[in-house]
Amino acid sequence: MYKALVxxxxxxxxxxxxAQQGDVAAYQELVRxxxxxxxxxxxxxxxxxxxxxxxxxxxxxKAFGAxxxxxxxxxxxxxxxxxxxxxxxxxxxxxxxxxxxxxxxAEEIRPGDAAPSPEAAVLGREQLGVLLEAVNGxxxxxxxxxxxxxxxxxxEAETASVLGIRRGTVKSRLSRALERLREEVPAHx
Amino acid sequence: MFELERELRGLxxxxxxxxxxxxxxxxxxxLPERRRAAWPWRIxxxxxxxxxxVGAGFAVPQARTAILxxxxxxxxxxxxxxxxxxxxxxxxxxxxxxxxxxxxPFPLLxxxxxxxxxxxxxxxxxxxxxxxxxxxxxxxxTEIAGSHFTPEVGKKLEATGTHVEFVPIRGSxxxxxxxxxxPHVVLFPGGPPRLAANTLIWTNGQLTLxxxxxxxxxxxxxxxxxxx
Numbered sequence: 486m487y488k489a490l491v492x493x494x495x496x497x498x499x500x501x502x503x504a505q506q507g508d509v510a511a512y513q514e515l516v517r518x519x520x521x522x523x524x525x526x527x528x529x530x531x532x533x534x535x536x537x538x539x540x541x542x543x544x545x546x547k548a549f550g551a552x553x554x555x556x557x558x559x560x561x562x563x564x565x566x567x568x569x570x571x572x573x574x575x576x577x578x579x580x581x582x583x584x585x586x587x588x589x590x591a592e593e594i595r596p597g598d599a600a601p602s603p604e605a606a607v608l609g610r611e612q613l614g615v616l617l618e619a620v621n622g623x624x625x626x627x628x629x630x631x632x633x634x635x636x637x638x639x640x641e642a643e644t645a646s647v648l649g650i651r652r653g654t655v656k657s658r659l660s661r662a663l664e665r666l667r668e669e670v671p672a673h674x
Numbered sequence: 675m676f677e678l679e680r681e682l683r684g685l686x687x688x689x690x691x692x693x694x695x696x697x698x699x700x701x702x703x704x705l706p707e708r709r710r711a712a713w714p715w716r717i718x719x720x721x722x723x724x725x726x727x728v729g730a731g732f733a734v735p736q737a738r739t740a741i742l743x744x745x746x747x748x749x750x751x752x753x754x755x756x757x758x759x760x761x762x763x764x765x766x767x768x769x770x771x772x773x774x775x776x777x778x779p780f781p782l783l784x785x786x787x788x789x790x791x792x793x794x795x796x797x798x799x800x801x802x803x804x805x806x807x808x809x810x811x812x813x814x815x816t817e818i819a820g821s822h823f824t825p826e827v828g829k830k831l832e833a834t835g836t837h838v839e840f841v842p843i844r845g846s847x848x849x850x851x852x853x854x855x856x857p858h859v860v861l862f863p864g865g866p867p868r869l870a871a872n873t874l875i876w877t878n879g880q881l882t883l884x885x886x887x888x889x890x891x892x893x894x895x896x897x898x899x900x901x902x
Contacts, residue, residue: 513702520697534692545701554841554895567892575787589690616685635679636686649889663678670678 497561505552512552516545519562522637523569526647529586529632530573540572547572563646566639570647585621586632588613619669627662634659747851747875748882749818752838758859761867767808768865770797780819783878783901788813797862805887815901816884841891843876844899850876852891860886874898 497518503511523544528537548568555564588610620631626648633644634655645652746752773796775782782794782801791803799819806812836856840849857869874885874894878901888894 509702509705512705513698516698516701521694524694524697525691528691537692538695538697541697542700542704545697546704549701549705551892551895554891556839564892567890571787571893571896587690588688610688612681613685613688616681617689620682620685631682632686635682636689638683638686646890649893651889666678666682 498557501552501555501561502557504549505555505557512549515561519565520545522562522639523565525637526566526569526633526639527573529629529637530570530647531576536576537573540576541569544569544572560642563640563643566643567646567649570649586617586636588617616666616670619666622669623662623665626658627665630655630658631662631666747848748877750875750882750884752851752853752875759867761859761869766866766868767804767811767814768797768862768868769795769802769804769808769814770800770862770865771795773801780817780881782817783815783881783883785815785897785900785902787897787900788815791815797865800862811887813885813887813897815897816886818882818884819880839891841874841895843874843895845878845901846876846898848877850874850895850898852894854891 497515500511500515500518504515520541523541524537527540527544528534531537531540544565548565551568555561620628623631629648630644633639633647634641639647641652641655644655648655650658773794775791775794778794778796778801779799780801782803784790784803788803788805791805792807793804795802795804801817803815803817804811805814836858837852837854839852839854841852843850852872852874854872857871858873859867860870860873861867870886872886872888872894874888874891876883876898883898883901885894885897888897
């Protein structure tokens with residue numbers, strides 16, 4: 486199961502303060518805490534594992550240089566993810582491709598994976614495939630807003646940072662995307 | 675939670691995301707031993723912001739449109755007022771006449787992040803690059819020739835409700851100013867006053883630059899630092 490590194494605001498704030506004062510080890514710990522969500526975000530946007538790794542790497546290096554501009558008291562993760570998304574978009578634009586998300590092999594369980602969540606158990610594999618096909622068939626802006634909110638479990642604010650749009654736009658775009666999915670997958674009408 | 679949303683979360687759990695690589699170790703190799711702490715800069719900003727905050731905090735009941743404090747960034751004058759001037763709803767952008775970029779009065783700066791603008795407009799020594807359409811503006815980059823002795827563009831901010839922050843911009847002589855929060859009023863020379871969204875203002879060589887429409891300060895700074 487996908488394990489998001491849920492933001493730990495207090496720890497983030499302490500590490501950011503130390504990193505702003507020059508503590509590189511504190512920054513490395515921040516990178517370790519957020520590299521999972523950064524990489525997945527970049528993967529959704531850039532569309533390939535190598536581009537996503539490069540984008541996440543570059544974003545963390547740039548974020549380190551920009552720490553002086555980070556406003557204390559604000560959450561670190563949305564700020565970081567905005568940088569990650571920019572780097573990923575630059576790579577996707579140059580490659581000019583669009584990738585389709587795929588299901589994991591049924592028997593594949595990765596080390597550290599938790600038991601399937603109640604949500605995961607809602608649909609059978611075939612139904613998951615139908616729903617995924619519908620998501621992959623959405624326009625890019627609808628696909629990304631759905632992916633950010635439900636696949637990466639990002640908050641509205643984080644989704645807004647990643648997509649470079651306002652929170653109100655996240656809501657309206659998500660609502661339209663869900664409408665489209667209900668049309669495409671008739672069981673949900 | 676609605677059924678479809680539950681199912682989408684379930685789908686997320688079943689997706690084939692590649693395993694996360696060890697980004698942390700690679701990043702560490704590209705960082706210096708210690709980050710240079712920017713305390714002198716921070717203290718300077720804090721003082722500057724404090725001065726602004728004091729100015730903005732005054733109440734002037736006798737003069738309903740009083741200027742509480744003003745601030746010049748290159749050719750842009752920012753005024754803190756207690757009440758915004760009347761603005762016509764859906765006032766036009768007032769960017770001036772559409773021109774060919776080659777006819778601009780000075781060499782225009784462009785950002786590789788934004789690419790070619792969808793339109794270029796001129797009003798005196800003020801040239802604006804429009805990204806999007808006049809009806810549906812995505813980003814406006816305004817390039818202004820002129821100095822603080824002869825301000826070309828004016829901005830009026832409500833003293834409360836609008837957040838103003840000084841930010842360092844690579845390539846800028848002094849700090850830039852980020853205006854965020856409630857819409858403020860912008861006045862181009864000879865143009866109608868209109869409401870403006872979040873804006874970054876900074877200087878680059880002989881030009882004063884103004885970026886309107888960025889979703890965040892980070893995005894605005896990133897665009898600003900790629901203008902060349």
